[in-house]
Amino acid sequence: MTQRITKLADLRNILQGHRQKNQKIGLIPTMGYLHEGHLSLVQAAQKTCDVTLATVFVNPTQFGPNEDLAAYPREEEEDRQKLASIGTTYLFTPGVEEIYPDGFATTVRVEGLTEMLCGTARPGHFDGVALVVSKLLNIAQADQAFFGEKDYQQLLVIKQLAKDLNVSTEIIGVPIKRADDGLALSSRNKYLSDQERAIAPQLHATLQALCATLKSGEPAQSACAHAVQSLLQAGFGAVDYLEYRDATNLQQLHAYNHTRGRLFVAARLGRARLIDNIEVA
Ligand code: AMP
Numbered sequence: 001m002t003q004r005i006t007k008l009a010d011l012r013n014i015l016q017g018h019r020q021k022n023q024k025i026g027l028i029p030t031m032g033y034l035h036e037g038h039l040s041l042v043q044a045a046q047k048t049c050d051v052t053l054a055t056v057f058v059n060p061t062q063f064g065p066n067e068d069l070a071a072y073p074r075e076e077e078e079d080r081q082k083l084a085s086i087g088t089t090y091l092f093t094p095g096v097e098e099i100y101p102d103g104f105a106t107t108v109r110v111e112g113l114t115e116m117l118c119g120t121a122r123p124g125h126f127d128g129v130a131l132v133v134s135k136l137l138n139i140a141q142a143d144q145a146f147f148g149e150k151d152y153q154q155l156l157v158i159k160q161l162a163k164d165l166n167v168s169t170e171i172i173g174v175p176i177k178r179a180d181d182g183l184a185l186s187s188r189n190k191y192l193s194d195q196e197r198a199i200a201p202q203l204h205a206t207l208q209a210l211c212a213t214l215k216s217g218e219p220a221q222s223a224c225a226h227a228v229q230s231l232l233q234a235g236f237g238a239v240d241y242l243e244y245r246d247a248t249n250l251q252q253l254h255a256y257n258h259t260r261g262r263l264f265v266a267a268r269l270g271r272a273r274l275i276d277n278i279e280v281a
Contacts, residue, residue, distance in 0.1 A: 002084040006092045008139060011092055014052070015140060023050035027132060027142035027169065032056035033187035034082050037177035041146040042088050045176045053140055054083050055092040057099060062128030073190050099135060102124040108134050109136040110157045110164070113250055116155050117264055118275065121240040129154055130161050137167050144170045150177075150184050152262065152277045156250065176276075178204065184276050200269055202234040207263050207278045210242075214256045214263075214280055220244040221254070231267055240266040240273070244280065256280065 005011045018025055026045030030038050038054075045052045056079055065067035076093065082093050107127060113119075114126035118240045137145060147155045152173075177185050182204035183197075192200055209228040214220060220243075226237045244253045249261040261280035265275060 002080060002088045004040040004080060004093060006093055006095065006098070008094065008098055011053075011090075014090070018051050019141070024144070025051045025053060025140065026269045027051060027136065027140040027143040027145040028052065029136050029145070029147070030054060030056055030074065031187065033075050033186065033190070034079045035177075035185045037148055037150060039082060039086055040177045041106050041148060041174050042083065042086055044172065045146050046087065049142075051089045052087075053090045053092060053142065055080055055094075056095055056137055056138075057092075057132065057136075058221040059099075059128055059132040059255060060096060061100070061131055062125050063244070064122055064124060067221065068188075073187055078151045093117050099132065106163065107131060110160050113157050113160055116250055117241055117243065117245075118266060118272075120151070121266060122275075126154070126157050130157060131192065133158050134161060134165065134167075137162065137169050140169070140256060144172050146233050148177075149156070149173050149175055150186065150248075151275070152211040152264065153250065155169050156248075182208075184201075184274075185279050186274065187275065188272045191270065193270060196235075196272070200274060201265060202231065202236075203265060203274055203276050206234075207265060207276060208233055210263055211280045214244060214261070215258075217256065218254055219220070220252075231265075234254065235269070237268040237270070240268070247279065 026049030028041045028045055042052050046078050060069055080091055108130040109127050110130050119126055147158055155173045162171050181201040183201045206227050213223045224242050230240050231239050242265045244263055246253055246260045253261050262277055264277045266275045
């Protein structure tokens, strides 16, 4: 059984009890509408932690004014059942007023890493992420916290803030979980029509083909430009970015660099904005 907790004070008391017993706590922050990708984070936590704490909170501060906050898919009971089916210990589902009480006035900003890729297309997004993750890390005081490589830039931002703010929780990245056809699982895949869902795997396929092109020696700029054209031809509405960057600091790479390279893409398909990334090794 997964125990659901909604109040901060209750969560603190319960976690304190586990800490007194020297039990290792693993934190898994999510925005809900859970799929196998989220569950893989819990399963990673179960390998090293005694207690798993998944949180479901659709964080308003990370959505821009024209983004999908109100429409973001929510399925509380299904989420609880999925978490219970794999033996998650706790589910924390705070209300917005619990996390952002009246008079809340603090911001958290990670410079540098947030000023590119998704940071360009979604101004303020990573400030909201950094804020809520800082709060959840503080609240849980977990031994480890688990984040998906699906949101690779977010993972680096969180590692940076944890380091800069002397957070003692270890930040762990978990590989991307994909559908059989290669599409990275995402709550936003729900927005795709059947026709768009058939096009969507081209995102991953294009990254794989681009990876091979880079390895054959073509400069990154022209290889990426060709790949953008093929995405547009496949039916994507717009490509926010498609770039070859250093996996540790997100600096642009100009040609195949087998020790540190990663490809990053964000593209619009119908109502959805899909992101993906792969290692170029
Ligand atoms: P979200 O609910 O979209 O905010 O995601 C919550 C966490 O799950 C984040 O750390 C994501 O990176 C991670 N996640 C989402 N989709 C996947 C996936 N397909 N594979 C692995 N992790 C994922």
